[in-house]
Amino acid sequence: MDEHSFLERIQSTPGDIDLLREYAHWLVTNKDPRGKHLIAELDVRVAKAQLIQSEYDLFQMRSVRSCDFEWLDSILPLNVMSPVEGKFYCAPAPDELPFIKLGDFCFPDTIIGIVESLKVFHKIPATYSGIVDEIVVTPGASVTSGEILIKLVRPQKPISHGKQSNYVQE
Structure with missing residues (x-):
C-alpha cells in the first residue's frame, strides 16, 4: 500500500487507531520520521483514554463497596x-x-x-x-x-x- 491509499482510508474511517498504527509502522518501515512521532501521539492518546477509564472504574468500585x-x-x-x-x-x-x-x-x-x-x-x-x-x-x-x-x-x-x-x- 502507498501513502495516498493510507490517507484515503484514514479519511474515510477517522479515529481508527489500528489503521493509524498500521500507517505509522509503514512510515517507520519506509524510514519516514513522521512514523515515530505518530506512534508516540497514538500511545499518548490511548494512555489518556485508559487513565480516564481506570479512574472511572475506581470511582465506581469505591462507590459500590468499601475498600481497605x-x-x-x-x-x-x-x-x-x-x-x-x-x-x-x-x-x-x-x-x-x-x-x-x-x-x-x-x-x-x-x-x-x-x-x-x-x-x-x-x-x-x-x-x-x-x-x-x-x-x-x-x-x-x-x-x-x-x-x-x-x-x-x-x-x-x-x-x-x-x-x-x-x-x-x-
Missing part, C-alpha cells in the same frame, strides 16, 4: 518525592504560611512545597489526591532526587468539589 484503604496505602503508598536535588521549602517565603499542613486534602496539582536547585525554584505538586499524613522533610533541609517529601493517605469516603469527586477520611 490502610492495606492499599501500605502496598501502594502515595508518596510525593522530590524530582531534583536541592533545598526543600514548605512555604512560598519565610514569612508566609506553608503550602500544606497535616490533615489537608490535596489534589494532584496542589503545590506542597518548593525545591531550590541551582538557583531555580521548582514548585512540587502533590501528584495524587489524598490527605497529608506526614511531612517527612523539615523546612530548609537538603533533599535528593527521589527522596520522599510528604506522605498522603487515601480518603475514606467520597466528597464532591464541583465537577470533581474525591474521598475524605471518616
Whole structure:
C-alpha cells in the first residue's frame, strides 16, 4: 500500500487507531520520521483514554463497596518525592504560611512545597489526591532526587468539589 491509499482510508474511517498504527509502522518501515512521532501521539492518546477509564472504574468500585484503604496505602503508598536535588521549602517565603499542613486534602496539582536547585525554584505538586499524613522533610533541609517529601493517605469516603469527586477520611 502507498501513502495516498493510507490517507484515503484514514479519511474515510477517522479515529481508527489500528489503521493509524498500521500507517505509522509503514512510515517507520519506509524510514519516514513522521512514523515515530505518530506512534508516540497514538500511545499518548490511548494512555489518556485508559487513565480516564481506570479512574472511572475506581470511582465506581469505591462507590459500590468499601475498600481497605490502610492495606492499599501500605502496598501502594502515595508518596510525593522530590524530582531534583536541592533545598526543600514548605512555604512560598519565610514569612508566609506553608503550602500544606497535616490533615489537608490535596489534589494532584496542589503545590506542597518548593525545591531550590541551582538557583531555580521548582514548585512540587502533590501528584495524587489524598490527605497529608506526614511531612517527612523539615523546612530548609537538603533533599535528593527521589527522596520522599510528604506522605498522603487515601480518603475514606467520597466528597464532591464541583465537577470533581474525591474521598475524605471518616
